[in-house]
Amino acid sequence: MxxxxxxxxxxxxxxxxxxxxxxxxxxxxxxxxxxxxxxxxxxxxxxxxxxxxxxxxxxxxxxxxxxxxxxxxxxxIGETPQGKALQQAWLDIDVPQCGYCQSGQIMSAAALLAETPKPSDADIDAAMSGNVCRCGTYQRIRAAIHRAAV
CATH class of the missing domain: 3.10.20.30 (Beta-grasp domain)
Incomplete structure (x- = not known):
């Protein structure tokens, strides 16, 4: 079809x-x-x-x-100002280890920031709770989202 x-x-x-x-x-x-x-x-x-x-x-x-x-x-996603800021924050903070989950992490983070430009830790935790990182970089993910927040 x-x-x-x-x-x-x-x-x-x-x-x-x-x-x-x-x-x-x-x-x-x-x-x-x-x-x-x-x-x-x-x-x-x-x-x-x-x-x-x-x-x-x-x-x-x-x-x-x-x-x-x-x-x-x-x-x-990097063609938008927010997406570009997220990708740069990911690099600045060295978020990825293996990197496999990171595209999904960034996409979830971008949706969060589009809805909540200045998220709290609780906002981030709630929005990102369905994204699994086997390397356990959750603290860096949170820090990168805060850094990219407008």
């Missing part, structure tokens, strides 16, 4: 089954490998993208549910 989805401002025509997760369309069909597969059950946050600005787990979001929504991935 043919679908047209708008990813990072660009329309893409894809010919896939309607029940295929957005994650696999991004990675396997469009070649956008910044969004990672972690658990396939929306439990770890590695696959987080924005759909109309809302942090969404792409591993359980089927392509037939996207419609006219705007999808933003890690590949484009």
């Amino acid at each position: 043919a679908f047209t989805i708008k990813v990072n401002g660009t329309p893409h025509s894809v010919d896939v089954d309607g029940d295929i997760p957005l994650l696999w369309v991004l990675r396997d069909v469009l070649g956008m490998t910044g969004t990672k597969f972690g658990c396939g059950q929306a439990l770890c946050g590695a696959c987080t993208v924005h759909i109309d600005g809302v942090a969404t787990r792409s591993c359980i979001t089927t392509i037939d549910g996207i419609g006219d929504s705007e999808i933003t991935t890690i590949e484009a």
Whole structure:
């Protein structure tokens, strides 16, 4: 079945089954490998993208549910001032260790800052609670979000 989805401002025509997760369309069909597969059950946050600005787990979001929504991935988040500030804070504070979860972490953090420009520690903890970092860099993630806050 043919679908047209708008990813990072660009329309893409894809010919896939309607029940295929957005994650696999991004990675396997469009070649956008910044969004990672972690658990396939929306439990770890590695696959987080924005759909109309809302942090969404792409591993359980089927392509037939996207419609006219705007999808933003890690590949484009640095094009926004807030995304660029987050990426720079991540580098300044040396947040990543293995780095696998970091695209999902940044996408969740960007959604938080879009809604709450000056988050408290509690705000950050609540927004980031669904993102798992096996390396345990949670304190640095929190510090980087504070640094990037407007």
